[in-house]
Amino acid sequence: MTLSPRAVIFDLDGTLLDSLHDIGAALNHALSTHGLPLHPLPAYRHFVGEGVQVLVSRALPPGREEMHASVLATYRAFYAEHMFDHTRPFPGIPEVLARLEAEGVKLAVLSNKPDAATRKLVAALLPQVPFVAVYGERAGVPRKPDPTAALAVAAELGVAPGECAFIGDTAVDVETARASGMYAVGVTWGFRDVDELESHGAQVIARTSEELLRALVPAPRAGAASS
Numbered sequence: 001m002t003l004s005p006r007a008v009i010f011d012l013d014g015t016l017l018d019s020l021h022d023i024g025a026a027l028n029h030a031l032s033t034h035g036l037p038l039h040p041l042p043a044y045r046h047f048v049g050e051g052v053q054v055l056v057s058r059a060l061p062p063g064r065e066e067m068h069a070s071v072l073a074t075y076r077a078f079y080a081e082h083m084f085d086h087t088r089p090f091p092g093i094p095e096v097l098a099r100l101e102a103e104g105v106k107l108a109v110l111s112n113k114p115d116a117a118t119r120k121l122v123a124a125l126l127p128q129v130p131f132v133a134v135y136g137e138r139a140g141v142p143r144k145p146d147p148t149a150a151l152a153v154a155a156e157l158g159v160a161p162g163e164c165a166f167i168g169d170t171a172v173d174v175e176t177a178r179a180s181g182m183y184a185v186g187v188t189w190g191f192r193d194v195d196e197l198e199s200h201g202a203q204v205i206a207r208t209s210e211e212l213l214r215a216l217v218p219a220p221r222a223g224a225a226s227s
């Protein structure tokens, strides 16, 4: 099945960008600065996804909630300096975005990452992509899976929610898509597994960037590639 959406809204962390290392290293730096135990980097797969406040809450040891503000401040300062150390687009992502652009599909990013970091990363690592809208978590706007921001992005793009696909790697993204009335597409190269995506209602699962493209746009006509 090809969805052929008029617009595609992408999650950022774990969907477009492989950002786990820099997030985990920055939070481990903050934890160690405050004398708290660290986590192995893979543990951060389950901490990321619901914004920076929740990220820090999940990383703190039980009973140390009073450290939240200090750890968050140290994390923010360190991450601002190190968010580009290891973070790169996942393999095939620039090609997916270029093909969607060529097909005339409108593109946007909606992340639960803080807005400033979201914009900086997208501008620096995907500079050639003509995203119509790029948003992270903003004061006064409920974060995903609340549909408010996704519906506002669809309106900004001038498309109905039913003409949008929402692409993400976590339950939060799939729930956002469903709550907004958009196609829910889960990708497996990010931070969570297929079970999580399916059990939260992903209508399509893409395991590779090629599978994602096949789900979104019609295949080039036979013979078109050889000319």
Ligand SMILES: O=C(O)COP(=O)(O)O
Binding pocket: 011, 012, 013, 014, 048, 049, 050, 051, 052, 055, 110, 111, 112, 113, 114
């Ligand atoms: O940083 C987060 O909490 C999540 O970011 P994402 O919404 O781009 O996955």
